[in-house]
Amino acid sequence: MIRRDFFRWLMASSTLLGIRSLRAQDTPTGHPDHETVEAKPAAAAPPSEQAGTGDFLPVETPDIPKLPWRLENGVKVFHLIAEVVKREFKPGWSFDVWGFNGHMPGPTIEVRQGDRVRIVVENRLPEPTSMHWHGFEIPFAMDGVPGVHQDAIPPGGKYVYEFTLHQHGTFFYHSHMAMQEMMGMIGLFIMHPKEPYQPRVDRDFGLIFQEFAILPNNTVPNSLSMEFNWLPINGRVGPATTPLIVRLGDRVRIRMVNLGMDHHPIHLHGNTFYVTGTEAGRVPEAAWTPANTVLLGVAQARDIEFEAKYPGDWPLHCHLPHHMMNHMASMVGPLAHVGRGMHAGMGMTEGMGMPRQGDALSEEQGPSLGRTMGGGSDLEKRTTHLPPHGQHGAGAKPPRVPGYPQDMFMAEDAAVAKPETQGLRPGWSGGIQGMMTLVRVLEPDQYEKIKALQSRATQGKPKRRTPPHHHG
Numbered sequence: 001m002i003r004r005d006f007f008r009w010l011m012a013s014s015t016l017l018g019i020r021s022l023r024a025q026d027t028p029t030g031h032p033d034h035e036t037v038e039a040k041p042a043a044a045a046p047p048s049e050q051a052g053t054g055d056f057l058p059v060e061t062p063d064i065p066k067l068p069w070r071l072e073n074g075v076k077v078f079h080l081i082a083e084v085v086k087r088e089f090k091p092g093w094s095f096d097v098w099g100f101n102g103h104m105p106g107p108t109i110e111v112r113q114g115d116r117v118r119i120v121v122e123n124r125l126p127e128p129t130s131m132h133w134h135g136f137e138i139p140f141a142m143d144g145v146p147g148v149h150q151d152a153i154p155p156g157g158k159y160v161y162e163f164t165l166h167q168h169g170t171f172f173y174h175s176h177m178a179m180q181e182m183m184g185m186i187g188l189f190i191m192h193p194k195e196p197y198q199p200r201v202d203r204d205f206g207l208i209f210q211e212f213a214i215l216p217n218n219t220v221p222n223s224l225s226m227e228f229n230w231l232p233i234n235g236r237v238g239p240a241t242t243p244l245i246v247r248l249g250d251r252v253r254i255r256m257v258n259l260g261m262d263h264h265p266i267h268l269h270g271n272t273f274y275v276t277g278t279e280a281g282r283v284p285e286a287a288w289t290p291a292n293t294v295l296l297g298v299a300q301a302r303d304i305e306f307e308a309k310y311p312g313d314w315p316l317h318c319h320l321p322h323h324m325m326n327h328m329a330s331m332v333g334p335l336a337h338v339g340r341g342m343h344a345g346m347g348m349t350e351g352m353g354m355p356r357q358g359d360a361l362s363e364e365q366g367p368s369l370g371r372t373m374g375g376g377s378d379l380e381k382r383t384t385h386l387p388p389h390g391q392h393g394a395g396a397k398p399p400r401v402p403g404y405p406q407d408m409f410m411a412e413d414a415a416v417a418k419p420e421t422q423g424l425r426p427g428w429s430g431g432i433q434g435m436m437t438l439v440r441v442l443e444p445d446q447y448e449k450i451k452a453l454q455s456r457a458t459q460g461k462p463k464r465r466t467p468p469h470h471h472g
Helices: 003-023 375-379 444-459
Strands: 070-072 075-090 093-100 109-112 116-123 131-134 158-164 169-175 186-192 203-209 244-247 251-258 264-268 273-278 293-296 301-307 312-318 436-442
Touching (some): 169 301, 186 203, 244 251, 244 444, 293 301
Antiparallel strands (some): 273 301
């Protein structure tokens, strides 16, 4: 046995003995009181392991941090804090949502297949909560459904989840309180395989797709709504989403998770990819299917992989038309309404010409249907309220046409500028709205330039203060 292999064997044996010793102890798993976990500080993991730069490629989650951990008797210990957070979806638009450790979505947990993990969940929300590990094959008591598996974690309380991971792939964690999910409580949980997937990728990204209904002049999502006007990726909406930067010729994996009320047909321009994974793990290669659009269902994950053969700035987005806009509201027709009749832009059925009461020619129906039926419709023409924003050319006025669509082209390049947008065509931001981002396939020189800008931006960014009682 050569010296290098001897030391690998020695380290593996030590770790195995540590795990066996831990299993022989009475660990306070699944118990609200976890003081024994925090009583003895443990040394932080080495930087190389903490960053996941060992035998796997770390997953990049733009606009979402990684959750740090410490090693305690062979167990990776994470601290997850459920709390109310402020999230800026795009410049000038900040909302009061719920998340973890100061972020929404919550920080990414990244581990290896075979790891034993202990996750201390602290509840700083104004109501009880619990944590579900979506798709995990773990002991029944650790599944996290309040009432079924455990008591809900009360405000100010803590709960310890502990289990060994034998799976690998793209997973996620989320609150198992339905309305809390609609407030944003989700995070990625990546399990890397013991042996790297083949073919190996050069870039690995993780994206979370969400939906929020936030009324004008409000900052709190309406968690009971069935229609949504803010549709972020990793907590940002286009054009504030951070582009994915890859080098020409790279093999790329994009892991996508959906937690909302709608399914999303996710389309990648200019490239053909293969679906290589689901929320249950890796798909056998014989079952890989080529596509450029994949349906990302609610509570599902989809991994796609492709060769970045074509240079360019390629949009990646949900192809539902209403999901490619920001801050939509049902406001077609005059902003003010005086007198009798239904306000313009009412319910969906009325707007489609299917009145539920009264006749189609009545005064009450005219303003909603907008089809010159009833006197009210002559007074309330369905015209846009929105300014032209330059899409008709300098000095041009938009046509005043009944039923003119509400599309706007709003270029705001400077407001969303960051290293990853360097070199994009002027006006690019007008075409990236809502649930949209960019995959930038760059020539080597441009790639290296942007990576250098990213590095400088990261070094100059102040570190976020660790919350009280957080021992990450």
